[in-house]
Structures are given as structure tokens and as C-alpha cells.
Amino acid sequence: MKISTHLVSAPLHTPFVTALRTATHADSLLVEISDGELSGWGEAPQVWKVTGESLAGAQACVEGPIAAALDGLEPDDLTEALRRVQNAAVGNFGAKGAVDVALHDLAARRRGQTLHAFLGSSVGTVATDVTLSAGDAEALAAAARDRVADGFDVLKVKVGTGDATADAARVRRIREAIGPGPRLRLDANQGWTRRDAVTAIRSLEDCDIELVEQPVPAADLDGMAWVTDRVSTPILADESVYGVRDLVAVIRHGAADMVNVKLAKCGGLAPARTLLELAREHGIRTIVGSMMEGPVGVGAAAALVSAYPTSAVNDLDAAWWLREPPVAGGIRYDGPMIHLPSAPGLGVTGLTV
CATH class of the missing domain: 3.30.390.10 (Enolase-like, N-terminal domain)
Structure with missing residues (x-):
């Protein structure tokens, strides 16, 4: 090779x-x-x-x-x-x-198989959320309306900016702008203290928040468990979990209700399958996410989701943000739906740059 x-x-x-x-x-x-x-x-x-x-x-x-x-x-x-x-x-x-x-x-x-068929699936489409970048309340509200008009019904809002009260106000403005139908999930990217996380999440529970991702620093499993115990909104571990040892620690601490599995964090499809199976065995709900990747990374994650269904809509919008992909072939977005290729493997035929 x-x-x-x-x-x-x-x-x-x-x-x-x-x-x-x-x-x-x-x-x-x-x-x-x-x-x-x-x-x-x-x-x-x-x-x-x-x-x-x-x-x-x-x-x-x-x-x-x-x-x-x-x-x-x-x-x-x-x-x-x-x-x-x-x-x-x-x-x-x-x-x-x-x-x-x-x-x-x-x-x-x-x-001669597609990657998702090789992994054991015939399902050719996977749903994704879409992320709203951090910004002021009115810009976020406008972006949220645009994304809903594009067909997305699960929106992820970046919070954790250092001011939990302002974060909560922005989220409330988004909910007002889009109404009760679309689902909202929050991602603090480790940006809150445990107390600010609890205050902000409790203040938003009437806004029907689907989940809150990584509210506190990755190493603070005691803090994340403290938050999880004090709010009714599900807590999703992301940066806290790279591999099996990390997920075991989260389970033992009771630190989160859910885990976000990413190929670039855990080391590929084989470790990701192990994490998804371990989480399921221990009653931890799952999603598969992506970093800021293109059709290759997201295509592999989507193929994994096709073969190993998760507990909630996945976070695979990264390649949607690209103006032009660096490769030919691969996945295709249609609103919130990712269409997996019918060509063998990931369907990528070469570089375009």
C-alpha cells in the first residue's frame, strides 16, 4: 500500500x-x-x-x-x-x-461497496443539525430564521461566551424568532463555570432546549456531574470524551446523559463503533459529530451513523459550510439531509484543489 x-x-x-x-x-x-x-x-x-x-x-x-x-x-x-x-x-x-x-x-x-454498505447498512440518507455561529441576539435570530427556511429543524447554538446571562438572552431571542417547532440545542464548548451553567440552563428550560453540550471544562467531570444532577435538560459530553477510558470515567462519575463521538477525537471508525456500543450498553445516549471537516471526514461519519443509528439527530453540518469542497464526489446536502454516495467507498474521485 x-x-x-x-x-x-x-x-x-x-x-x-x-x-x-x-x-x-x-x-x-x-x-x-x-x-x-x-x-x-x-x-x-x-x-x-x-x-x-x-x-x-x-x-x-x-x-x-x-x-x-x-x-x-x-x-x-x-x-x-x-x-x-x-x-x-x-x-x-x-x-x-x-x-x-x-x-x-x-x-x-x-x-465494490459503498462505505455504509461495507459497515452493514443500506440506509442512504442521514439527518444533521446546523450550527449557528456565536453572535449578537439579532444576528443569531436572523440566522436561525434563515436556517429554518433552508429546511433545518434542529439548530445548534454556540454559547459559553463568558457571560451566561447574555448567552441565555440570545437563546431566548432565537426561540422567539423561530417559534416552538424547531429543536434547539446548545454548545458551550467548555465556556461556563458549573454554577453559571446551572443558572443559564434552568433559566432556559421553558424554551424547550433539547440538550446542552459540554457546559464546563473537559477535565471537570465532577463539575459536569454537578450540573447534570441539577438540571432537567440532558447534558452531552464532547471534549471530555476521546476514547474508551474517557467514556468509562464519564459513566462512573455520572457526568453526562449523552456523548458526542467524533472520528478525529477517537481515532477513526473502529474506535467510534466501540464507543457507540459501550455507551448504548450503559444507557448513555449518543450522537456522532464532526470537527470543521470536508466531505471526506463528514462522509465517513455519516456512513457510521447509517450503520450505527444514534439517539438523536447528528451534528454533521461541517461540510455544509464549505464554499467549494476540496474533493470531487462524496456526500451531498439537501437541507438537513445528507445523501450518501452510491459509488464505492466514500464516493470521492480525487482532489479539486
């Missing part, structure tokens, strides 16, 4: 603003694994404020220890290849995730 890497930077049609950062481009490392005739694709996004991993680091990991671990291995030996990827380095989950997905994509292509 030959491993190649491609650095891409795709402009967004609208700046993406959170409590942690403002993004105008989606910067990723695309990994291509070829058997000489067919290529499988994977993606490692750069998200400094979440994973702490850089594109340069991911590229070095893929081209160094991961490539060395896969050297001489036959393309059809998927199980052994995935084991070697996970053992090739400590951490580096984005790099591992990109190679894991590329290996799955190549395996599916060699069998």
Missing part, C-alpha cells in the same frame, strides 16, 4: 464563530492510501483549541510511524492494519482517524 498526504484549505461561505475560535477556512490533511489501482481517502482536521493537533504533526505521524507500521501489509488485511495504526503512536487521534477511514474506504472500494 502507498500512503500519500495532501494539505488542503477550503474557504467557508460564512465565518464559523465559537467561544473558542473564529474560522474562515477548513484546514485539513487528506490521506490517500492506494493499492496501485484504487485509492481510499481519510481526513484529519486541524482544530488547535479542541484536539491540540496540527496539520504538520498529523502529516508527520502519518508519513512516519503509521506508514512504517503498515509497510509490507496486504490491503485486504484490514483488521491487522487497524490494530497497527492504533499502536503506531500515542495520541495523534486525528492522524489515526484519517488513516483508519482511508483503510476502510479502500477496503469498501476493493469489494
Whole structure:
């Protein structure tokens, strides 16, 4: 197998603003694994404020220890290849995730199957929410009305800006603007204290909030458990959970009602399936999310959701924000519905940049 890497930077049609950062481009490392005739694709996004991993680091990991671990291995030996990827380095989950997905994509292509069929599903569409970037109340209200007009019925609102009272006021204004029908979920990106989280969430319980994602810092499981115990709105762990050990800690602390599984956090499709199964066994509800990724990363996550249904609408709008995708083929958005490709694997046919 030959491993190649491609650095891409795709402009967004609208700046993406959170409590942690403002993004105008989606910067990723695309990994291509070829058997000489067919290529499988994977993606490692750069998200400094979440994973702490850089594109340069991911590229070095893929081209160094991961490539060395896969050297001489036959393309059809998927199980052994995935084991070697996970053992090739400590951490580096984005790099591992990109190679894991590329290996799955190549395996599916060699069998003439779509990736979701390879994972065991015939379901060709997956629903997603859409995120509203952080902003003032009136801008958010206008954006929310636009997204509802686009057909989205689950809106994720970025909060955690440092002023929980102002956050709550913005959310209330959005609810007023869109009425009672669309679902609202909040993502604080670790931006609240435990007390501010409880105050804000309780003040919004009449606004029918579906869930609140990562209200407090990732390492503060006691604090998140404290919040979970004091509000009726479900709490979703995101940055607190990378791998199995993290999810076990969340379960033991009673820290959250739900978990957000992301390929770039956990290291790919194989670890993600383990997390989804473990969560289900312990009564933890699930969604699958994405970083600021393109059709490769989101396509893999959507294929996973097709084969491993989650408890709520998933958070897979990342590629929707792109002005132009860096690859040809792959998934297609139609409002909140993601249409999975009918071509083999992820359906990606090559780079466009």
C-alpha cells in the first residue's frame, strides 16, 4: 500500500464563530492510501483549541510511524492494519482517524461497496443539525430564521461566551424568532463555570432546549456531574470524551446523559463503533459529530451513523459550510439531509484543489 498526504484549505461561505475560535477556512490533511489501482481517502482536521493537533504533526505521524507500521501489509488485511495504526503512536487521534477511514474506504472500494454498505447498512440518507455561529441576539435570530427556511429543524447554538446571562438572552431571542417547532440545542464548548451553567440552563428550560453540550471544562467531570444532577435538560459530553477510558470515567462519575463521538477525537471508525456500543450498553445516549471537516471526514461519519443509528439527530453540518469542497464526489446536502454516495467507498474521485 502507498500512503500519500495532501494539505488542503477550503474557504467557508460564512465565518464559523465559537467561544473558542473564529474560522474562515477548513484546514485539513487528506490521506490517500492506494493499492496501485484504487485509492481510499481519510481526513484529519486541524482544530488547535479542541484536539491540540496540527496539520504538520498529523502529516508527520502519518508519513512516519503509521506508514512504517503498515509497510509490507496486504490491503485486504484490514483488521491487522487497524490494530497497527492504533499502536503506531500515542495520541495523534486525528492522524489515526484519517488513516483508519482511508483503510476502510479502500477496503469498501476493493469489494465494490459503498462505505455504509461495507459497515452493514443500506440506509442512504442521514439527518444533521446546523450550527449557528456565536453572535449578537439579532444576528443569531436572523440566522436561525434563515436556517429554518433552508429546511433545518434542529439548530445548534454556540454559547459559553463568558457571560451566561447574555448567552441565555440570545437563546431566548432565537426561540422567539423561530417559534416552538424547531429543536434547539446548545454548545458551550467548555465556556461556563458549573454554577453559571446551572443558572443559564434552568433559566432556559421553558424554551424547550433539547440538550446542552459540554457546559464546563473537559477535565471537570465532577463539575459536569454537578450540573447534570441539577438540571432537567440532558447534558452531552464532547471534549471530555476521546476514547474508551474517557467514556468509562464519564459513566462512573455520572457526568453526562449523552456523548458526542467524533472520528478525529477517537481515532477513526473502529474506535467510534466501540464507543457507540459501550455507551448504548450503559444507557448513555449518543450522537456522532464532526470537527470543521470536508466531505471526506463528514462522509465517513455519516456512513457510521447509517450503520450505527444514534439517539438523536447528528451534528454533521461541517461540510455544509464549505464554499467549494476540496474533493470531487462524496456526500451531498439537501437541507438537513445528507445523501450518501452510491459509488464505492466514500464516493470521492480525487482532489479539486
